[in-house]
Amino acid sequence: MSATDPVAGLLGRVPEGWSSASYAGRRWSVTRTTRAGGRSASVYAEALDGSGVVSTNAYALADGWVLKPCEMPLATVVDFLDGVEVGAGPAVGT
Numbered sequence: 001m002s003a004t005d006p007v008a009g010l011l012g013r014v015p016e017g018w019s020s021a022s023y024a025g026r027r028w029s030v031t032r033t034t035r036a037g038g039r040s041a042s043v044y045a046e047a048l049d050g051s052g053v054v055s056t057n058a059y060a061l062a063d064g065w066v067l068k069p070c071e072m073p074l075a076t077v078v079d080f081l082d083g084v085e086v087g088a089g090p091a092v093g094t
Helices: 006-011 074-083
Strands: 017-023 026-035 040-047 053-061 064-069
Touching: 006 064, 006 074, 017 040, 040 074, 053 074, 064 074
Parallel strands: none
Antiparallel strands: 017 026, 026 040, 040 053, 053 064
16 A cells, blocks of 8 residues: 555554554444455444444555445545544453
8 A cells, every 4th residue: 555645544544454443432343354465455343332333445446545435425434544543442341
């Protein structure tokens, strides 16, 4: 992922695999999975209080990365990726 590509920068905020996170004052579970030699990625996040889900696929095209949200507005995904703090908040079970 190119650091100058804005979508790549947003995706880069979420590490590969599962992470705990904080967003909008709530704790979240977030998973990023990379496929196709790094040219495709997915992000799936759930608020631990059951109040929300964020899901998107992303694809590297010749002119940069593009997000393809799963049944939600693009703005919802961009806001989440821009504001999520991975590894933040209390540990699960506390």
